[in-house]
Amino acid sequence: MKVVVLTGAGISAESGVPTFRDADGLWEGHRVEDVATPEAYDAQPLAVHRFYDARRAALGDVHPNPAHVALARLEDALGDDLLVVTQNIDDLHERAGSQRVLHMHGELLSAVCRSCHERSQWTEDLGDFPPCPRCGLTDLRPDVVWFGEVPYEMDRIHAALQDADLFVSIGTSGAVYPAAGFVMHAAAVGVRTLELNLQPSEGTSFFDESRHGPAGVLVPVWVDELLG
Ligand code: BJW
Secondary structure (H helix, E strand, C coil), X not given: XXXXXXXXXXXXXXXXXXXXXXCCCHHHHCCHHHHCCHHHHHHCHHHHHHHHHHHHHHHHHCCCCHHHHHHHHHHHHHHHHEEEEECCCCCXXXXXXXXXXXECCEEEEEEEECCCCCEEECCCCCCCCCCCCCCCCCCEEEEECCCCCCCCXXXXXXXXXXXXXXXXXXXXXXXXXXXXXXXXXXXXXXXXXXXXXXXXXCCHHHCCEEEECCHHHHHHHHHHHHHC
């Protein structure tokens, strides 16, 4: 069975990583247009760097939860027949043991140079404007996908959806495209669809089945079911 899993901020919530749109989410303290657009970065690069530097530093205090661990266990069983597509920029899937992960909205532990376009692994702050390891210019930005930018790996994601037997969406509000459209894409080509989310997402009616509750409970149960 070929499975494509889409994850969002909700899968990392029980690890202590804030979501975006919940009451205590990241957008609560920041207007999205102030931090998650290229225009915001052009206008206030230091403020945007501080937002991402704080989130990068906070990765040191969080750990994968049972939902991440269950997906890694599923990959152990399915191998190349499982693809995890995450909107998250944390590294909790990898730390749980998943290896087949596409970060469609980029990664906190990566920086991209706006001059030479090199992507570099990055663990330090960017707010002190360090030089690009490749070209030496001080034009590094967080390697994340902001509104108006094209997400990574879209061709591979669409190919995987086309070829899947099951699409599972975990912990995402379904508010942001193109990820929010994956369920429609999957359904249109006859792929079965399942939502696992704390509450009904904006796209819940498009899924063949929806289960509501914390990912740390729902995901291990679903993986156990699938592995029989
Ligand atoms: C739990 C839980 C627990 C809590 N257990 N669950 C129509 C069609 C196409 C595009 C558009 C369109 N209309 C507008 C657009 C453009 C725009 C867009 O979607 N805007 C919307 C606001 C309408 N999209 C774009 O600009 C994208 N680019 C694009 O479309 O390019 C064109 C193109 C595409 C494809 C091919 C060719 C061209 C780019 C979007 C970039 C989004 N970037 C961000 C920031 C990334 C960096 C960072 O992290 O700071 O990505 S915004 C933010 O939202 C972040 C997230 O990945 C993303 C989604 O959020 P997510 O993960 O769903 O989190 P929440 O907080 O919203 O939801 C959490 C859920 O978990 C909730 O439901 C909770 O209930 C649940 N939950 N605890 C289980 N314990």
